[in-house]
Amino acid sequence: MEAVTEFARAQVVGNPLDEATTCGPMASEAHLNRLLGFIDRARETQARLTIGGQRPADLDRGWFVQPTVFADVDNHDPIAVEEVFGPVLTVIPYDGGDDAAIRMANDSAYGLAGSVWTADEARGVEVARHVRTGTIGVNYYAIDPRAPFGGMKDSGIGRERGPEGLAGCDGAAAAPGR
Known part of the structure; x- marks a missing residue:
């Protein structure tokens, strides 16, 4: 604290x-x-x-x-x-192990972004795999502008950026470099 x-x-x-x-x-x-x-x-x-x-x-x-x-x-x-x-x-x-922390993190109507902080990075990555959020970091949080961004559950409106987000209304793939 x-x-x-x-x-x-x-x-x-x-x-x-x-x-x-x-x-x-x-x-x-x-x-x-x-x-x-x-x-x-x-x-x-x-x-x-x-x-x-x-x-x-x-x-x-x-x-x-x-x-x-x-x-x-x-x-x-x-x-x-x-x-x-x-x-x-x-x-x-919270009291309990990783499963209790994952349950708490997922006990929300929202899931825009999150982070897991730990001295054991491999364990943090494993915990992060189970958290239902649009983006997540382990021992940091920063948005990668090269990756799609969006939330889960009631957060966000889908995915932005990345090939899927840049495809356009007709569903055609975005041209490289655009």
Whole structure:
């Protein structure tokens, strides 16, 4: 928890055109208010706020939210279940082995992206193979622009990029280099 909290603390909130910024604003005031509503509801649960949870005091204009971390979140809390789309990270404890972690990861209506973090990379790859998500990383998360991108279950609308995503409406394969 200390490492995750320190990572959030190190983020620079501000103008996305500033190269030092690592966390820009929400897309709209409605998005900001929705996100703050998720945070307020999480504060009413057993979840423990370790950092953030409000608008930055030094930014009086714009739709900014501090990077926020909640520990001890229940896997069925709205902040864990809904697609929050903001700088909020939830840490959900569990007891059990890999099968319990896989069940928890798959116990969601959504599956856009995920990551498995472990000291044993081969074990992480095996766990990742069983998580129902559109993209997944082991000990990192980055989208590969050469690969199709899309979600599973109620996330996303199919696949984008890659030959299938670039094929076009008539189903013809995309020409190389396009």
